[in-house]
Amino acid sequence: MDAIEVKGLCVKRGNRQIISDLSFCVERGSFTVLSGPSGCGKSTILMAIQGLIGEEEDSSATGEIRVNGNLVTLQKRDDSMISYSGFLMQNVDAQVVNLISEDELVFGMENRGFSPEEMEKRSREYEKLFDIQPQKEVLHLSGGQKQRLLIASCLCTGHDVLLLDEPFANLDRAGVEKLRSVLRGCCAQGTTVLCVEHRLEEVCQIADRVLWLEDGDLSDYREDEMRIFCQNRAEILNVSLDWNCNPGSGLLSVRRLNARRGKNPVLQDLDMELQENETRLLLGPNGCGKTTLLRFLCGLSKFKEFSAEALSYEGKDYRSRFLYGHLRKQVGFVFQNPVHQLFMKTVDEELLLRGADGKSLGQLLDIFGIAHLKDRHPYSLSMGEKRRVSVAAAAASGAKLFLLDEPTIGQDYGNLLHIAQSLHELQKRTGNTLLLSTHDTLAAKLFGGKDIRVEQTGTSAESNSGA
Amino acid sequence: MKEKYFTNKQIISMAIMAAAMLLVSCITVPVVLGVAFPGIRCLSCGLFFGLIIALAYAKVPKFGVGTIVTLVCSLPMFFFSWVIPCFTVAAGLCTDIYFLLTGKKLTTVTTTGLGVVLMASMMVIAESLGIWFIDNNAWTSFAQYMSEGWRVAVGFFGSGILGGIGSFLATRIFKEFKSLRNHG
Amino acid sequence: MGKRIYRMHPVLKMGLCVLTTALTFPCWNPFRILGVCGILMALQLADYRPGIWRSFLIPFAVGGVMTGISYGLSKDLSGSACSGLHFSVLLLSSFYMFQTSPSELLRGLQSCRLPDQLQLAFLVMYRFVDVLREELASICQAGSMIDRKRIGLIKKGYRCILIPFSYRLLTLSDQLSLSVMSRDFGCQKRSNYRENPIRFRDAQGFLLLGLACVVILWMPLK
Helix, strand or coil, X not given: CCCEEEEEEEEEECCEEEEEEEEEEECCCCXXXXXXXXXXXXXXHHHHHHCCHHHCCCEEEEEEEEECCEECCCCCCCCCCCCCCEEECCCHHHCCCCCEHHHHHHHHHHHCCCCHHHHHHHHHHHHHHHCCCCCCEHHHCCHHHHHHHHHHHHHHCCCCEEEEECCCCCCCHHHXXXXXXXXXXXXXXXXXXXXXXXXXXXXXXXXXXXXXXXCCEEEEEEHHHHHHHHHHHHHCCCCCCCCCCCCCCEEEEEEEEEEEECCEEEEEEEEEEEECCCEEEEECCCCCCHHHHHHHHCCCCCHHHEECCEEEECCEECCCHHHXXXXXXXXXXXXXXXXXXXXXXXHHHHHHHHXXXXXXXXXXXXXXXXXXXXXXXXXXXXXXXXXXXXXHXXXXXXXXXXXXXXXXXXXXXXXXXXXXXXXXXXXXXXXXEEEEEECCHHHHHHCCCEEEXXXXXXXXXXXXXXX | CCXXXXXXXXXXXXXXXXHHHHHHHHHHHHHHCCCCCCCHHHHHHHHHHHHHHHHHHHHCCCCCHHXXXXXXXXXXXXXXXXXXXXXXXXXXXXXXXXXXXXXXXXXXXXXXXXXXXXXXXXXXXXXXXXXXXXXCCHHHHXXXXXXXXHHHXXXXXXXXXXXXXXXXXXXXXXXXXXXXXXXX | CCCCCCCCCHHHHHHHHHHHHHHHCCCCCXXXXXXXXXXXXXXXXXXXXXXXXXXXXXXXHHHHHHHHHHHHHHCXXXXXXXXXXXXXXXXXXXXXXXXXXXXXXXXXXXXXXXXXXXXXXXXXXXXXXXXXXXXXXXXXXXXXXXXXXXHCHHHHHHHHHHHHHHHHHHHHHHHHHHHHHHCCCCCCCCCCCCCCCXXXXXXXXXXXXXXXXXXXXXXXXX
């Protein structure tokens, strides 16, 4: 008996057919990756297998899904129904319910009515296996630690099927290695993992199989075929874009920047110079201070939390309390979560709000490939589309310096290339300077050129990226 | 298992709204704590409370929502003073009674009324409890309190109006988000 | 360094704090109120945590300021002292409550057979206050980058703060409910990992301390 059996799954949302007559099986103890272009229905499939598809308004599903032989409901769930698999969604912050790690670990077991002795035994076992500090507050855990905590909580409850939605999206290199070894260990113990992921190069090493879903067709790749397929997918990003052809005069200069978050020092003695018409990457592990640096550069830091020997933009000194806040009107900034900076009812109103006029509006819509979305509400778009809109909106301000905080998160290779090409086109037309932060080394190759590496100690070093 | 009055999904929605109410009161109330004006605390957070309670009823259109949201949001307030949960929950109960009296129908007018009732009743109950407990002769201080009636009127009507505006804005927001589903 | 000698059950602790403040407010004898302050300070010392001296200093500092203001207005020393001490009692009981972490309080409520759904609601509320705080901070920062002249102050407040914040409230609750559902909450009666029942010692302590407060505040002298 296979761990997961999907037969004739059809999912409709409103009038749109999302999935049509899909069938596949996942063997016990295997690590299967489900991938495909954005919007093809991968997350919807996971929701259906978990039995949560009925909770989506306007969604209807038919077909048959079995997990370990148990029939999964495709209708609205009753609160008394149990799950046959563990489920990890992309946004881990919206899944952790408890305040301390130990309570989160035993949450599923308490819900199932386990005895305190059994809970004690299992929680001790998984704390060691997943390197969890039981008394640590969830607030102080990193994204990777929260993920491991949630996976451990699912396994403690006795689930031997795990459904993971883009678990590698927000992780840096160290986090990816850690999660890979954890998942490898789980599969070795007989756990079945079905993982939706764009970053095929990360999962290829531990996957047994890749299922590629495109235009309703499911293709199955195993072993050598799988490795070749993953390599071919990554080849899409082997595009040479001529960044940094004609760097201009000095635009931004920072010397001996020290910044802290609360009482903790984040950046120490950081130096940076940016020229006009230049593209730079800000690389470094999670928590090293990339976002803090970007927020500082666009005037969003609290004035008392930093000190710098020099901070000049377009030849003007911005170190004074009065002037520092004005930087945010001069510099374009794209937040990591695009929802935070989408405000208006339609996409074109959003661009007009940020400073686009009639002529530049059409240009921006074309450059970023969002002309067909101009009358849509930004919140109705997919995450990839929202990100493109937020980048276009920031570009509409016409700022000379354009800062992007992790624009590559959760993007498939196609969207990633699209964003890079759009930014390249924008730079050619306007001559602006781009500074992007990312921990994705593959995506970094697309923006190849000079990069600034921020170390864990908060200091920086300049080098040429691996592209 | 016996079917519960609120589903888990509804409880979670109410809890998130309660967290938002607590957050707003932690931001706005300390700013005005030192100002001696009747109903100043209700005035400072009226708009957001009206918005949040209307969103809560729009998400979970059942009797008891007001009481549960205010009960959950006021638990940490026990740490400061047990009077705060008392008047907050009482105001939530008044809102529930109003919701029942309107026949549980959420039109623009009735939804706006949710915010008005919540904040106006919160102001009245809070100030009454304050008079009762701060002075040992409630009637004398009540008379003193009402001797500057215009201030009380400003506090009362101001709280109600701000709460109503918040709830009215919530109706517009909810309509806008409902149309998102039609876009796909 | 102090040691923990006596830690009262969180629910009874809450009850005791309510009792002391309720009993103290009608009292206008400064010495009696000081007696209650002493009880609260002794309880805090018995449930020792580092930094406890700050939680003694702040209530009396605030109380002193309130006394000064009240005396300046009324010229009645005894009444002013009582006004100030009322605030001190309030703050001392708050700090005593703060020695209990939210997770301990929730475990205590769970042991008192609070309905599961209400427990979940309290838990989610505590957990998500910080998440929402960060979301609101990001939204406000993003909004601060919009030029007020383009949109007007009122419309900016509506579109740049209320709309994104409301959207996040609604989507967070949807995502969290999916997570809780997939972890089988409510499928059967929940067990309790760390039982924290009200013991005889707690009940005894609560009754004795309550009685002590009543005696201090209301026992006729002479």
